[in-house]
Amino acid sequence: MTAPQAPPIVLTTQALVAGYERDLPIIRGIDLSVMRGEFLTVLGPNGAGKSTLVKAIAGLVPVHGGAIRLDGQDITASPAHTRVRQGLAFVPQTENIFTTLSIQENLQLAAAILPKDKRQARIAALYDMFPDLSARPRRRAGQLSGGQRQMLAVARALVVKPSILILDEPSAGLSPKVVGDVFARLRAINRSGVTTVLVEQNVKAALGVAGRALVLVEGRVAHEGPAATLGDDPVVAELYLGARHSREAMAT
Amino acid sequence: MSPQILVDGLISGAMIGLGAIGVTLTYSILRFANFAHGEFISWGAYFAFAVSGLLGYLSGGLAAPIGPFSFGWSLPIAAVASVALTAGLALLVDAVLFRPLRSRRGAVIILVMASFGAALALRNLLEFIFTSRPDYYTTNLQIAMRLGGGMRATPDQLLCLGVAAVLALAVHLLLTRTAIGRSMRAVSENPQLSGIVGIDIRSVVRMVWILGAGLAAVAGIMTGLIVQIRPEMGLDLLLPLFAAAILGGIGSVPGAMIAGLIVGLAEALTVQVFGAEWRAAVAFVILVAILLLRPQGLFGRPE
Numbered sequence: 001m002t003a004p005q006a007p008p009i010v011l012t013t014q015a016l017v018a019g020y021e022r023d024l025p026i027i028r029g030i031d032l033s034v035m036r037g038e039f040l041t042v043l044g045p046n047g048a049g050k051s052t053l054v055k056a057i058a059g060l061v062p063v064h065g066g067a068i069r070l071d072g073q074d075i076t077a078s079p080a081h082t083r084v085r086q087g088l089a090f091v092p093q094t095e096n097i098f099t100t101l102s103i104q105e106n107l108q109l110a111a112a113i114l115p116k117d118k119r120q121a122r123i124a125a126l127y128d129m130f131p132d133l134s135a136r137p138r139r140r141a142g143q144l145s146g147g148q149r150q151m152l153a154v155a156r157a158l159v160v161k162p163s164i165l166i167l168d169e170p171s172a173g174l175s176p177k178v179v180g181d182v183f184a185r186l187r188a189i190n191r192s193g194v195t196t197v198l199v200e201q202n203v204k205a206a207l208g209v210a211g212r213a214l215v216l217v218e219g220r221v222a223h224e225g226p227a228a229t230l231g232d233d234p235v236v237a238e239l240y241l242g243a244r245h246s247r248e249a250m251a252t
Numbered sequence: 253m254s255p256q257i258l259v260d261g262l263i264s265g266a267m268i269g270l271g272a273i274g275v276t277l278t279y280s281i282l283r284f285a286n287f288a289h290g291e292f293i294s295w296g297a298y299f300a301f302a303v304s305g306l307l308g309y310l311s312g313g314l315a316a317p318i319g320p321f322s323f324g325w326s327l328p329i330a331a332v333a334s335v336a337l338t339a340g341l342a343l344l345v346d347a348v349l350f351r352p353l354r355s356r357r358g359a360v361i362i363l364v365m366a367s368f369g370a371a372l373a374l375r376n377l378l379e380f381i382f383t384s385r386p387d388y389y390t391t392n393l394q395i396a397m398r399l400g401g402g403m404r405a406t407p408d409q410l411l412c413l414g415v416a417a418v419l420a421l422a423v424h425l426l427l428t429r430t431a432i433g434r435s436m437r438a439v440s441e442n443p444q445l446s447g448i449v450g451i452d453i454r455s456v457v458r459m460v461w462i463l464g465a466g467l468a469a470v471a472g473i474m475t476g477l478i479v480q481i482r483p484e485m486g487l488d489l490l491l492p493l494f495a496a497a498i499l500g501g502i503g504s505v506p507g508a509m510i511a512g513l514i515v516g517l518a519e520a521l522t523v524q525v526f527g528a529e530w531r532a533a534v535a536f537v538i539l540v541a542i543l544l545l546r547p548q549g550l551f552g553r554p555e
């Protein structure tokens with residue numbers, strides 16, 4: 001999917017400061033590098049700033065300091081719609097498909113930035129990859145089940161053959177079985193060569209598929225390491241116990 | 253009750269419908285009620301008036317009536333120019349007023365108030381240039397044709413109905429069958445996601461202004477042709493436009509057109525039954541009734 005001579009780092013942020021209002025930074029100086037082909041998961045308690053970080057990278061939250069580079073190019077100031085042309089695909093946490101449009105139209109919208117003669121074939125390739133979606137392409141996306149919606153959102157993001165795929169909590173609101181399906185798909189997509197960044201609350205599942213993990217707390221990177229060993233870290237476990245308790249408390 | 257109200261209602265309803273399409277697109281895609289939309293109707297009528305007057309002055313042949321119609325080739329040519337000029341005017345108003353306000357991400361009410369101000373300024377400018385005395389594209393009289401069933405219509409009126417139907421269908425097809433229409437529907441549902449999938453929102457916004465103002469210009473020219481040209485003609489249509497846009501369901505082009513016809517028919521019926529002084533109340537009653545009973549409109553989906 002990527003040229004052999006492509007640089008080994010896909011995405012970096014340098015001392016990134018970002019937030020919804022200028023005097024209230026949510027992301028407070030984050031240095032991050034994503035290596036080509038890797039599967040990175042971003043963890044952290046509720047309100048840590050995980051969504052804000054990836055939204056800033058996608059161009060949806062104002063950046064107040066630092067820089068974002070994609071494939072060596074500075075994209076800090078570019079609007080969201082040009083970042084996807086440069087190879088950055090983002091699947092937001094909520095409202096990540098157009099529910100009033102059909103499945104086919106959702107994919108056509110994404111394909112619009114490809115050369116005209118490539119669009120049809122690329123959409124067909126995605127239907128092959130996601131047979132669930134190809135059964136009734138004229139169906140309104142709003143009628144899909146939770147798992148199918150996530151699949152459509154991922155398929156939509158992959159239409160442009162991105163150099164990096166960033167997903168914000170694709171497991172939210174899905175049953176454990178469907179979460180398993182979704183994560184298996186993400187792992188397969190990553191193995192096919194797509195660099196993947198996955199923001200997750202579902203720590204166990206995320207550490208199961210990711211190669212490297214990063215823990216965000218209050219807008220800063222608190223921990224970073226191989227996914228396989230991060231779960232054993234007592235400090236991290238402690239942090240997550242707390243996070244899980246608060247989540248359960250909120251759910252009840 | 254005379255069957256003639258059917259003809260009168262459909263004709264004025266067609267003009268309301270064309271204007272309401274612009275209102276519904278602005279409301280659903282730019283997300284504010286544009287009270288300056290009526291002024292695009294008036295400006296469209298006067299742009300065509302100025303251009304057709306100039307053409308007629310340059311060449312008397314262009315002013316000679318075409319077939320059964322009351323106007324010469326100068327008017328259709330002027331209409332095309334007026335659509336372009338009115339679209340340009342809308343883009344200009346957006347560039348100097350609405351776009352700077354949008355980029356500050358201010359409250360919607362600020363945009364709405366700004367549109368009030370723009371309406372006032374545009375209307376006063378028109379009155380300053382052309383005075384408030386009514387104008388006409390042509391002074392030729394037309395004989396109404398019998399349509400059967402006791403109904404009559406002039407060739408001009410029938411032409412306007414036909415043009416309105418074709419334009420409404422064209423906009424509907426543009427929205428449902430083309431790439432730009434798909435992008436417009438996407439931005440209408442979710443602007444943020446639209447950016448993420450690579451849609452340049454600015455080009456969609458431009459398209460909304462061009463379509464809305466272009467259709468408003470056509471509605472203004474038709475009103476000018478069938479009734480008369482006055483600086484307040486757009487203002488008088490404003491309430492019917494909003495009644496039709498909301499009755500049809502915000503964002504629905506066929507809804508706006510059909511609701512425009514309903515408002516037009518209701519007005520004609522009211523004039524017949526209660527008298528002309530009640531006409532202005534019709535749109536208001538429809539607006540209040542729909543907001544209370546079915547706020548999503550006839551063809552809209554509940555939120």
Ligand SMILES: Nc1ncnc2c1ncn2[C@@H]1O[C@H](COP(=O)(O)OP(=O)(O)OP(=O)(O)O)[C@@H](O)[C@H]1O
Binds near residue numbers: 048
């Ligand atoms: N649209 C917004 N405007 C202003 N503040 C916001 C907005 N969205 C989030 N915040 C604030 O930013 C902080 C970080 O929120 P963010 O959504 O990034 O957290 P998160 O780590 O993704 O949490 P979660 O696990 O609940 O998704 C929170 O304090 C939140 O209140």
Ligand SMILES: [Mg+2]
Binds near residue numbers: 169
């Ligand atoms: Mg989040």
